Amino acid sequence: MMARFAAVLLVPLLAAPAVDAASVTNTDVAAVVLVITEGGQRVEVVVDAGASENLCSSGCFMTTPDGDRIGLDGGETIDIVKGSAVVK
Numbered sequence: 001m002m003a004r005f006a007a008v009l010l011v012p013l014l015a016a017p018a019v020d021a022a023s024v025t026n027t028d029v030a031a032v033v034l035v036i037t038e039g040g041q042r043v044e045v046v047v048d049a050g051a052s053e054n055l056c057s058s059g060c061f062m063t064t065p066d067g068d069r070i071g072l073d074g075g076e077t078i079d080i081v082k083g084s085a086v087v088k
Contacts, residue, residue, distance in 0.1 A: 021054035021074055022055055024085075025050075025078070036063075038058065056073075065080070070085055
């Protein structure tokens with residue numbers, strides 16, 4: 001019974017998206033490449049036109065297509081507009 005109760009509590013936590021992740025939406029008509037540096041690791045993330053991605057769950061630096069480098073804590077909502085980031 002106790003194991004069943006623990007499983008009921010644990011499963012929703014595992015299925016839930018990262019609450020503190022930054023949400024990036026590309027409003028441009030073409031895909032964009034964002035360079036994400038998080039925990040010393042550098043990764044290029046492609047965000048298709050009209051698509052959204054969640055990233056930077058523990059804070060990171062994001063380099064936008066126009067070369068801006070932005071520090072993120074993980075809870076931001078960002079729109080990519082004409083290659084520039086608009087942080088909300």
